[in-house]
Amino acid sequence: MSTTERPRILIVGGGYVGLYAARRILKKMRYAEATVTVVDPRSYMTYQPFLPEAAAGSISPRHVVVPLRRVVRGAEVLTGRVTTIDQDRKVATIAPLVGEAYELPFDYLVISMGAVSRTFPIPGLAEQGIGMKGIEEAIGLRNHVLEQLDKADSTTDEEVRRKALTFVFVGGGFAGAETIGEVEDMARDAAKYYQNVSREDMRFVLVDAADKILPEVGPKLGQYGKEHLESRGIEIYLETSMDSCVDGHVVLKNGLEVDSSTIVWTAGVKPNPALARFGLPLGPRGHVDCNEKLQVNGMDHVWAAGDNAQVPDLAAIKAGVPAERAWCPPNAQHALRQAKILGDNVVSGMRGFPQKEYSHANKGAVAGLGLHKGVAMIVMGKFKIKLKGRLAWYMHRGYHGMAMPTFNRKIRVFADWTLGMFLKREVVSLGAMETPREEFYEAAKPAPAPAAAAPAPEKAKAS
Numbered sequence: 001m002s003t004t005e006r007p008r009i010l011i012v013g014g015g016y017v018g019l020y021a022a023r024r025i026l027k028k029m030r031y032a033e034a035t036v037t038v039v040d041p042r043s044y045m046t047y048q049p050f051l052p053e054a055a056a057g058s059i060s061p062r063h064v065v066v067p068l069r070r071v072v073r074g075a076e077v078l079t080g081r082v083t084t085i086d087q088d089r090k091v092a093t094i095a096p097l098v099g100e101a102y103e104l105p106f107d108y109l110v111i112s113m114g115a116v117s118r119t120f121p122i123p124g125l126a127e128q129g130i131g132m133k134g135i136e137e138a139i140g141l142r143n144h145v146l147e148q149l150d151k152a153d154s155t156t157d158e159e160v161r162r163k164a165l166t167f168v169f170v171g172g173g174f175a176g177a178e179t180i181g182e183v184e185d186m187a188r189d190a191a192k193y194y195q196n197v198s199r200e201d202m203r204f205v206l207v208d209a210a211d212k213i214l215p216e217v218g219p220k221l222g223q224y225g226k227e228h229l230e231s232r233g234i235e236i237y238l239e240t241s242m243d244s245c246v247d248g249h250v251v252l253k254n255g256l257e258v259d260s261s262t263i264v265w266t267a268g269v270k271p272n273p274a275l276a277r278f279g280l281p282l283g284p285r286g287h288v289d290c291n292e293k294l295q296v297n298g299m300d301h302v303w304a305a306g307d308n309a310q311v312p313d314l315a316a317i318k319a320g321v322p323a324e325r326a327w328c329p330p331n332a333q334h335a336l337r338q339a340k341i342l343g344d345n346v347v348s349g350m351r352g353f354p355q356k357e358y359s360h361a362n363k364g365a366v367a368g369l370g371l372h373k374g375v376a377m378i379v380m381g382k383f384k385i386k387l388k389g390r391l392a393w394y395m396h397r398g399y400h401g402m403a404m405p406t407f408n409r410k411i412r413v414f415a416d417w418t419l420g421m422f423l424k425r426e427v428v429s430l431g432a433m434e435t436p437r438e439e440f441y442e443a444a445k446p447a448p449a450p451a452a453a454a455p456a457p458e459k460a461k462a463s
C-alpha cells in the first residue's frame, strides 16, 4: 500500500462496478491527480452471467474472470476485505489475505461490494447448499455433478445411486433457470459415456416460491422457459419453498420429499451485510441509499452503484412508475452503465464540477438454457421483441460475448465457443482439485512408529 500526498479514491469491491469505475476514473483523471485504490478479497473480477456456462463446461472458468491488476493498470490493487469504515476520520480498515488488519485513509469513496446470496434459516441449507455467485462455486458444481454420475455408475447400492442422481435447484430467476438448464444439458451429454447411467435415471427438480420463473423476460417468455425445461424432463414446482434439507433429505412445502446429494441455492440476492459497518445511510432492504447522481445521500464525497445500491430509476419514473417503487434492478445492464457515470462523477466531484444524473431505460434481457436453447426479450422504444429457441440463444451469446470485459477475454470466450462447435464437451470431473495435496500427503507422511515389540513367545515347556 502506498502512502501519498495525492488525494486517494478508495474503491471498495472490484466487481462489475468497481472494475469499470476504476477504468473510467483512470482514463478521465489527469496524470497523478489522485491515487486510485481498489480493494477486493479476490484478485479478479467475475463476469457472473457466464457462471452457468462455466458450470456446464462451455466456457473455461479462467476466461470468465478478469485479472484486476492487469486491467486497472495505474491503480493500486489490494487483495483483502474492507471490514469497517470510520466516516468521521475518513479511514477504512482492511483485512488483507494474510497478516494484521490495517487502516487506509481516503478522500473519496466508492462503494461497489455487490450482493450476497439471500438465504433463510432452513435446516440443513448451510451444510448442503451450493451457491452460484462466484467462479469457485461454478467449478465446484460442475465437478460435483460429474462426480455424482461417477458414483452412480459404480455403486450397487440403489439408495446411494438415486440420491446421487437427484439434483435440486431452489430459485427460478436468471441464475437458477440458466444454471439448471446448462447443468441438465451437460449431464445429459455426459450420460452418453456411462454404462449404467442414462438421462432417464436422473431427476432434476426446480423449486420457486413465486408463481413463475424467469420474471426478467416477462410472463410469456417465462412460461415458454418453464414449458421448455419441463419438456426436457425437469420437474418444476412453483409457489412452493424448501422447508429443510438435512443430510440431503429435501422437504418441500407442497409435501414432496426427495433425497439429493446436490442442492443448488439461487433464490435471489441481498446487499452485502458488511455495509452495516460502513457508517452509511441504508434503505429498507439494506442497500446504500443514493440519489440519481449515484452520490450517497448526505455525503457528497461518497458514491455507490450496482447490486449494493438503491438508485432511483429515472427512466421508470418517467414512464409513470411511482417514485417510491422505482429503483434500478440489480443486474449487469445497470451496473455497467452506472459505473461509467459514477467514474465521471468522481472525477467531477474531485474538481468541484457538477454531477451527471444516471438514467437508463431497460434494454431487455437474454437467458441461455443450455446449448442452442434460450429466451430473449429485446426492448426497442415502445416495442418488445420476444425470441425463443436457437435465435434467442444466439442473442444471449452475442450480447454477453460482447459485454464481457476486455478484448482479451472476449477473444478467449469466443474461442471456447468455436472449439465447442467442433469438439465434444469436456465431461471429466476433477473433484480432487478441492484436496490437491491429499495423495501427496499419503505418500509423504511419516510412517507410523512401529508398535512396541511383542514379547518373545515362551519356549514350549518340556513335558
Ligand SMILES: Cc1cc2nc3c(=O)[nH]c(=O)nc-3n(C[C@H](O)[C@H](O)[C@H](O)COP(=O)(O)OP(=O)(O)OC[C@H]3O[C@@H](n4cnc5c(N)ncnc54)[C@H](O)[C@@H]3O)c2cc1C
Residues within 6 Å of the ligand: 012, 013, 014, 015, 016, 017, 018, 039, 040, 041, 042, 044, 045, 046, 047, 048, 049, 050, 051, 052, 080, 081, 082, 083, 112, 113, 114, 115, 132, 133, 174, 175, 272, 274, 305, 306, 307, 308, 330, 331, 332, 333, 334, 335, 366, 367
Ligand atoms: C449466476 C448469475 C447470473 C447472472 N446473469 C445475469 C444476466 O444474464 N444479466 C444481467 O444483467 N445480470 C446478471 N446477473 C447479475 C449481475 O452479474 C450483477 O448484477 C452484477 O455483477 C453486479 O455488479 P456489482 O459490481 O454490483 O457486484 P459484483 O460484480 O458482485 O462485485 C462485487 C465485488 O465486491 C467484492 N467484495 C465483497 N465484499 C467485499 C469487501 N468486504 N471488501 C471489498 N470487496 C468486497 C466482491 O468480491 C466482488 O468482486 C447474474 C448474476 C449471477 C450470480
